[in-house]
Amino acid sequence: MARCIFHIDLDAFFVSAEQAAVPELKEKIVIVGGSPGHRGVVASASYEARSFGIHAGMPSSQARHLCPRAVFLQPNFPRYKEASAKFMKILASFSPEIEPLGLDEAYLNATGCEGLHGTPRDLALLIKGRIRQELDISASVGIAKCKVIAKVASDLCKPDGLLEIAPGEERDFLRPLPIKKLPGIGSKTEETLHTLGISTIGELALLPLEIVKSRFGLLGVTLLQHANGIDERRVTAQGEPKSFSLEVTFPRDTSDRHLIETTLHHLCQRVGENLRRQNKSARCIAIKLRYSNFETITRQITLKESGNATQFIFRTAAELLNKALPQRGNPFRLIGVSASLLTGQGKQLPLLDPEMERLTRLDQAIDQIRQKYGAPAIQQGIDDD
C-alpha cells in the first residue's frame, strides 16, 4: 500500500498563540521575541510582519526599524507548551503514529486511514478544522507519500494551506523549487551548491552520487535521495533525543572573558541537568560561538568516556573555549554548548578517582534543590584558576 504522510505545521506559532489568547492582537502586526530596546532577536513574526521583510532570527532592533508599528511581545513559553500539547493531542486522536518536530509541527502517518476519515484531503481538512476550533490557530498541511515531500508541501502552502502531492509527481513538484526549500540545506550547503552552479532542487537531483558524496558526505547522499523524492524514513513516535544543546545571545556583544565563562558554565549546568533528567551521558561536547559580525564557529571534541556531570561538561567546554578564544579579537554575540553521542544507561565506574563519584553526588543534590525550589535557589560558582 502506498504510504500517506502528513506534515502539519502551525502558522507563525508563537504569534498565533498570543493572538488566540488576546484577540485584540489579531488586527495588529505582531512580533514575538526579545525587545528591540535590548538586543533580542525575533522568535516569530506574523504574516503581516513578514511582508515587511521581517523573519525569525533577525535582531529585534532591525525588525522595529523595518516596521515601527509592530507590537513586540516577550515570549510566553508556558502558553506555547500548553497550546502545543493540545495540538499533539488533536493529532493523536486521528492516528497513532505521530512524530512531533518541536512544538509546532509534526508528521502524521495517515496510511490506511481512508476508510475512517475519507480521502487524505478530507482528513487534512478535518484536522485543520479541529485545530482552528480548539486552538484558534491556523495550520498548513502537506500530504505526500513520504516525509520530505510532505514537509516541503506544507511549507509552500503557508499560511492556512493544504497541498497534496500525488504519488509519482514528487520529482515534478520539487524540480523548480530553489534548493534552500529542501530540508537539511542550510546557508553553508546552499552556498556550496551555488558554487557548483546548482540553484534548484531539480538540478541537485541530477548530480552524480559520487560528486555529492565527496562534497557533502553522508548528508549529501540523503539530500540527493530527497531531491529525487525518495525518503523511506518512517514516522516514529517520539524518537530518542540525539543531542542536548542550549545557546544564549549576550545582552550586548562582549569580550569579557569572565562573563563568557560564567555564561558557559550556566549553559553547561542546564545541559547537564537535562542529560541527567533523561538518564543520558554524552561523549561529544561542542561549543558554538557567534562573533559580532555574525560569523559563527563551532568546536567539538569526542571523549573516551561519556559523562553528564556539570563539571565534566564545563571543563570540556571551557577547554574548547580556551582554544577558540585567542583566534580572534572580535567580541562575541552568542555562545552555545551541546552534548551529543548520547549513551543511555551504563557508566564506567572509576577505580582510582573518587572525584567522579563526588561530582555525581554534588549534581544530584543541586538538581534536587532546583527541582524543589526553582533554578535560582542554588548556583554553582566556578574556579577562577
Place this chain on the structure above:
Amino acid sequence: MKLSCLQEKLSKGLGIVSRAVATRSTLPITQNILLVGEPSRLKVSATNLEIATTSWVGAKVEEEGSITIPARLLVDFVNSLPSDLIEITLPPDSHTLELKSGHFQAHINGIDAQDFPPTPEISDGITASVKATNLREGIKQVTFTAAMEESRPVLTGINTEFDKEQLTLVAADGFRLAVHKTTLSSPIKEPTTVIIPARTFNEVNRILGEQEEPVEITINQQKSQILFHLENAEIVSQLIPGSFPNYSQIIPQSYNVRAVVGINEFIQAIKASSIFARDSSGIVRLVITPGSELSQGKITVSAQAEEVGGNVSELDSLVDGEEAKIAFNVRYLSDVLSAIPQAQVAIEITNSSSPGIIRPIGTDNYVHVIMPMFVQWEN
C-alpha cells in the same frame, strides 16, 4: 668519515633507532639520525629528548667522523637499496653525506653532529638484570593498562619496583589496574621504585625482539633516567617524576564468587558481544551462575544495543560462590584476556559495583583489576 657496511645491517640498525626520532619538535636536529664512524663499527642514534636509542652496525671504517642526517630521507633511501655493500663518505669539512651502492648513489645534506643532543651517560647508579622472556611478558601484560591522556602524567607510566629479587610492574588508567611480578636475575642492593613511560617500555619490547640474553638495567643516582642495555641497542629514557597512587589497597582481598573459564572460549564470547556492545557504550554483561548436582556452573556473556539487537553466549565454568551479575567495558576485558598466555583464567567478583579481578590459572604473578560499569539490571 669513510666507511662501508652491508645494506641489511644498516637497515636493521636504522630500524631500531628510527622510532626514537622526534616527529614534531621545536629542535629540528632531533628529526635527524646521528651517525658516528667508530673503529670497526658505525654508531646510529636518535632521540626525541624523552628517549634516546643507540645501535651499532658492523662496518669497515677507514676514516672516523660524524654527522646527523634527516631520518626519513636516510631510512627510506637505505631501505630502497638492494642488499649489497654501501659505501658511506663524508668529505672533510662537508655536511653532505654521500651514499653509494652498486649503481645507486645519493647525497644528503645533514647538520653538524656537534649540535645533536648528547645521550645522557648513565654509568654509576642502581643496576639490575632481568631475563628477556620475563621482561617481555611483564611489558605485554601491563603497558596497555597505562593511561593515554596526559592529565595525570604518572598514570602514563609503569610503576616499576625493584625489591631484592623481585621486579613488579604496575599500570593503571583510572578504570583498571595491572600488576605483574617477576624475578630479577640477581638481587638488587637497595629497594628502588621508578615510573617508566609506557612508551619507553613498548619501545624496549619492540627492540628486544626474540632476544634471549638478560636485559641490563641501570638507573642513575638522581632516579631521573634509566638505561636499558639490550643485545643490539641501548635505550636511555627519562623517568616520570611524582609518585604512583597506592595501588595495593585497590586490589580486593576477597570475593563472593570465583569462576574459572577457558580463555579462548571467553575471548570468543567477548568478541561476539563486542559487535553489539560497540553501539551501547561498550557494555558487556556477565552473569555467573553456580553449578548444581545436575548442571555445571556457567558464565553468560551478553550485550544489547538499543534498536539494533543483542546477543548471548554461554560458557561452561567452574564456579565457586553465589550467583553474580556484573557489567564491564568490553575493551577492558578483551585487552586483558588477549595479554594472558595461560589456557584458563579466573574471574573474581564481589558485587556489581566493586572491582572485578582477572587472574591467569597456573601462575600467581599477574593480577588485573577492572572497575565495572554501572548498568540497570532487569530483576
